[in-house]
Each structure stands twice: as structure tokens, then as C-alpha cells.
Amino acid sequence: xxxxxxxxxxxxxxxxxxxxxxSFAQEKVVLGVAIPAATHGFTGGIVFWAxxxxxxxxxxHPGLQVIVKTASGAxxxxxxxxxxxxxxxxxxxxxxxxxxxxxxKPVAQVKSKGxxxxxxxxxxxxxxxxxxxxxxxxxxxxxxxxxxxVKAMGGKGNIVAMRGIATTLDNERMDAFNAAIKGSDIKLxxxxxxxxxxxDAFKVMQDYxxxxxxxxxxxxxxxxxxxxxxxxxxxxxxxxxxxxFGGAGAKGMIKTLMDGKDPRIQANVSYSxxxxxxxxKLTAEARLKGEKLPATYIIPSVLITKDNAKQFYFPDSxx
Numbered sequence: 001x002x003x004x005x006x007x008x009x010x011x012x013x014x015x016x017x018x019x020x021x022x023s024f025a026q027e028k029v030v031l032g033v034a035i036p037a038a039t040h041g042f043t044g045g046i047v048f049w050a051x052x053x054x055x056x057x058x059x060x061h062p063g064l065q066v067i068v069k070t071a072s073g074a075x076x077x078x079x080x081x082x083x084x085x086x087x088x089x090x091x092x093x094x095x096x097x098x099x100x101x102x103x104x105k106p107v108a109q110v111k112s113k114g115x116x117x118x119x120x121x122x123x124x125x126x127x128x129x130x131x132x133x134x135x136x137x138x139x140x141x142x143x144x145x146x147x148x149x150v151k152a153m154g155g156k157g158n159i160v161a162m163r164g165i166a167t168t169l170d171n172e173r174m175d176a177f178n179a180a181i182k183g184s185d186i187k188l189x190x191x192x193x194x195x196x197x198x199x200d201a202f203k204v205m206q207d208y209x210x211x212x213x214x215x216x217x218x219x220x221x222x223x224x225x226x227x228x229x230x231x232x233x234x235x236x237x238x239x240x241x242x243x244x245f246g247g248a249g250a251k252g253m254i255k256t257l258m259d260g261k262d263p264r265i266q267a268n269v270s271y272s273x274x275x276x277x278x279x280x281k282l283t284a285e286a287r288l289k290g291e292k293l294p295a296t297y298i299i300p301s302v303l304i305t306k307d308n309a310k311q312f313y314f315p316d317s318x319x
Contacts, residue, residue: 248271
């Protein structure tokens with residue numbers, strides 16, 4: 001999605017919040033940001049944009065403190081939440097949960113102490129543990145690749161899929177993909193978790209290549225996983241796979257799409273890690289005014305092809 005489109009959309013969210021909530025301005029906002037560590041490209045982008053938000057917002061608002069914590073796993077993130085609440089005395093939290101189920105109770109405990117909670121991207125299993133939810137369109141993220149592959153493959157053939165981490169958003173993506181290919185003669189041979197990680201995807205793809213003698217296309221629900229998939233295919237010297245559809249618009253994949261360097265890379269779907277910046281900014285500015293955000297805001301995902309790829313290419317971004 002174009003930067004200007006997202007900016008306008010998020011401005012509309014902020015305006016709606018201003019109109020719908022009473023104003024009880026706080027003297028100081030201490031905002032905790034809990035996010036996964038940069039274990040792959042997308043979370044690298046998340047870390048980059050979170051720290052950029054801290055820099056920009058603290059400069060713009062002297063009454064604001066932003067504390068960014070990164071975690072390599074769900075237990076570490078749960079411990080960080082406790083520290084943010086008891087040691088740092090936060091009164092607002094923006095969290096990108098490492099996992100959905102295991103982080104729901106820790107987030108709920110923070111909220112029960114009066115902390116305003118915005119959950120980003122990976123939803124919790126109990127929405128009462130949050131005040132607001134901001135995410136990309138995970139239904140479209142699964143639906144768009146499914147519809148594209150049905151058309152590109154003429155409605156028939158064999159597909160394997162790479163899922164991310166067991167989260168609500170991964171379920172939304174997989175359900176939407178399955179719905180999109182339903183009714184065609186396309187067979188989904190298997191769909192395994194590869195943790196949005198290129199090394200894990202490489203191993204899963206090796207397994208697929210050993211087990212299945214004919215694979216026509218791969219849906220890897222993240223561009224990092226798509227890199228691992230391509231490496232495994234090339235190493236095995238398999239020529240039956242004609243399409244590898246990744247996701248989230250990593251700059252390397254978008255550049256390949258723009259240049260037409262790999263005929264297997266024909267399309268992508270937008271899902272920028274910059275939404276963490278937008279979520280932090282919206283939450284901070286609302287809490288500085290004592291206001292609340294709308295309960296849910298979804299940033300649309302769109303199909304990226306060679307024709308429009310230039311609009312989604314940001315060479316200075318880490319992702």
C-alpha cells in the first residue's frame with residue numbers, strides 16, 4: 001500500500017478517536033513497546049520502525065517516554081511485560097505479541113493494572129485483554145495469493161504452503177488461502193509451520209521436495225520463507241515448480257519482481273512492518289490527550305505485480 005494512502009487512512013483513525021473520546025490529558029505518558037527481536041527480515045523491520053517511532057515521538061513530545069523491549073521468545077516477552085509494569089511504571093503499552101495464546105494472560109495482567117493496551121498484528125486469544133488492535137489485512141494476505149495461484153495455474157495442480165508461527169493472524173491467512181482455492185482442482189499437498197524464517201523454510205521445503213515428486217507452486221506466507229524455499233528448490237535442481245508466491249513486500253523480493261530476474265517470482269502481497277510505527281504514534285498521541293483509539297483498525301493488503309512493484313520498493317528500509 002502506498003505510504004500516502006496509509007498516512008491518510010491512519011489520520012482518519014486519529015480524527016475518529018478525537019471525535020469519539022473525552023479528553024482527560026495525562027501529565028506524562030510512559031509508553032512501553034514490546035516486540036519480537038530481529039530474528040528475520042520482517043521483525044528486523046519491526047525493530048527499526050519501533051526505534052524510529054521512539055526517536056521521533058520523544059523529540060516531538062517532551063512529556064512522553066517510550067521504552068522499547070525486544071524478546072527472542074514468548075517467555076522472555078512475558079517477563080519484559082512484568083518489568084515494564086512494575087519497574088518502568090508504564091501507563092500505556094504497544095505490544096506485538098511473540099505468540100497469541102501464551103501472551104494473552106500476561107497482557108491481561110498488565111491491563112488489569114490500569115495500563116492502556118494496543119495490540120499490533122498478532123492478536124490475542126481474548127480481546128478483552130486489549131483496548132485497541134491495529135493490524136494488516138491478514139484475510140487479504142491469504143486470499144490474494146490463493147486467488148492469484150488459481151488463475152495463474154489454470155485452476156489445477158499441486159501446491160505446498162509454508163505457514164508462520166501459531167498465531168491468530170496465521171490462522172486467518174491460512175483459512176483465507178484455503179477458501180480462495182476451494183472449488184478449483186488445485187490440491188494443497190501440505191502446509192507446515194516454518195516460523196517466518198528462511199532457514200526453517202529451507203528445511204521444510206527440503207522435506208516437501210523429498211516427499212512430493214510433482215509440485216507446481218509454493219505459497220510461502222512471508223518473503224523470508226520464500227528465500228529459503230528458492231534455495232532448497234535450486235539446490236535440489238527441481239524444475240517442476242513454476243511459481244513461488246511470498247508475502248509482505250521485502251525489498252529484495254520486490255526488486256526481483258521489478259527486474260524480472262526470476263520467472264518463479266511473479267507477484268507479492270503488501271504487508272509493511274511500518275504499521276508498528278503508526279501504532280506507537282497513534283497510541284502515544286491519543287494517551288497524551290487522554291483519549292482512546294477505535295477498538296480495531298485494519299490496514300489493507302493489495303496485490304503487487306511487476307506493473308506496480310515500484311510503488312512498494314523502499315531500498316533504504318531494512319526489510
